Amino acid sequence: MVVRTKFERYPEPSFYRIIRAEPEMDPENRKGRVWVERFFRGENKGIVEISQAAYKTDYRLVPKHEESKYLETVPDQPKAEKVMPYSIEMPPLLKLYAEQNQLSTTVKFVGKPGRNYRVANEGEESNCNITPGLGEPASPQLYEGVL
Structure with missing residues (x-):
């Protein structure tokens, strides 16, 4: 040690x-x-x-x-394993294109090896939610009135 x-x-x-x-x-x-x-x-x-x-x-x-x-100061419980979803929704613009061409609007999630997560098997429930978008802005007042 x-x-x-x-x-x-x-x-x-x-x-x-x-x-x-x-x-x-x-x-x-x-x-x-x-x-x-x-x-x-x-x-x-x-x-x-x-x-x-x-x-x-x-x-x-x-x-x-x-x-x-x-x-003795380190807790014994192991960290919860991250399970990423099997498939995720496409970004908005790509999703619109796929809908216009009658294609699937979801894509298979591909993870990088060696990271601290694993990709769920088909039909398995994930414990991480991945949604396309920009998230919540740091200063929402700057975006008031913007469409």
Whole structure:
């Protein structure tokens, strides 16, 4: 277990538990790949690779007798899994074109691998709502009277 001194300024614990390390045998012994379970401000962020920042001298090894102090402050419940919908509605202009040409107005949702969500199977319920549009403006008074 290591702590980055940059994150010790927060009241919640921030630390890394090393899962796997693959050192490259270079003369300085500074390069390699490291996968860690990342805890930031008391929240488990999952397993990530920190190879781009692993060479920095900002890390402090946590002694075994202090590890329990960090682990007892982290909640045990796992994060709820995000399930994205199987298909989503088209944006308004594309939807209008599809309706005029008697085409389907929904498209299959394609996610990027390695993200913290999964795409629902066909017929499965999702727990995220994706709707086309711009959302709620930060300053609604600027749009008063606009059609």
